[in-house]
Amino acid sequence: METTNLISNSVNLPFILAYVGLALMLALSGIGSAIGVTMGGNATIGALKKNPDAFGNYMLLSALPGTQGLYGFGGFFIINNSGIIDAQMTMLQGMAILAAGLALGFVALFSALKQGSVCANGIASIGSGNDVFGNTMILAVFPELYAIIAFAATFIISNSI
Numbered sequence: 581m582e583t584t585n586l587i588s589n590s591v592n593l594p595f596i597l598a599y600v601g602l603a604l605m606l607a608l609s610g611i612g613s614a615i616g617v618t619m620g621g622n623a624t625i626g627a628l629k630k631n632p633d634a635f636g637n638y639m640l641l642s643a644l645p646g647t648q649g650l651y652g653f654g655g656f657f658i659i660n661n662s663g664i665i666d667a668q669m670t671m672l673q674g675m676a677i678l679a680a681g682l683a684l685g686f687v688a689l690f691s692a693l694k695q696g697s698v699c700a701n702g703i704a705s706i707g708s709g710n711d712v713f714g715n716t717m718i719l720a721v722f723p724e725l726y727a728i729i730a731f732a733a734t735f736i737i738s739n740s741i
Contacts, residue, residue: 594674598665601674601681602656605734608685609652609692609727616645616696623700627707634706637713641699641706644720648688648695648727655684655734664741673741680737687730695723 620642627638659665659677702716 592667594669594671595665595667597671597674598659598669598677601678602660603681604678604685605652605659605681606656606685609655609688610649612689612692613646613649613652616648616692616699617642619693619696619700620645620703623703623707627703630707631709634713637706638703641703641713641716641720644699644717644724645692645696647724648692651727651731652684652688655680655731658735659738662738662741664738676737676741680734684727684730684734688727691723691727691730695720698723 620638624635624638624642628635659680664673665677698720699716702712702720705712705716
């Protein structure tokens with residue numbers, strides 16, 4: 581009985597859940613962006629061999645999946661600087677932050693991967709001589725919208741806690 585009280589008094593589970601949520605938010609969105617921009621970069625290297633004059637278009641399309649990592653950082657910043665996370669936070673608050681971290685982290689991860697795929701295909705097509713930069717930008721926005729929605733949900737969650 582004495583050991584159980586010591587453990588429960590020394591471990592602040594809501595605090596831990598909140599920071600696990602923030603860590604997942606940053607890590608998953610960052611991993612997705614890193615992979616997405618790498619996909620675009622790899623496609624750019626191949627496309628440069630065929631059409632080196634379109635580097636500006638390749639660079640913009642390659643960088644686009646990096647925005648999801650920024651949404652993860654933005655969500656982290658909003659929650660971490662809101663004053664919600666402290667030693668007296670409730671279990672519900674800790675779970676809400678964990679849920680927000682999981683939601684934004686996973687949505688940003690998959691959004692960046694899929695956006696990277698769209699961008700890489702557009703880069704390859706531009707490299708082959710097709711004029712599809714504008715169309716690729718439009719199509720690449722679709723996966724981005726879901727990351728924006730997840731970021732907005734994170735903002736709403738942080739305001740409702």
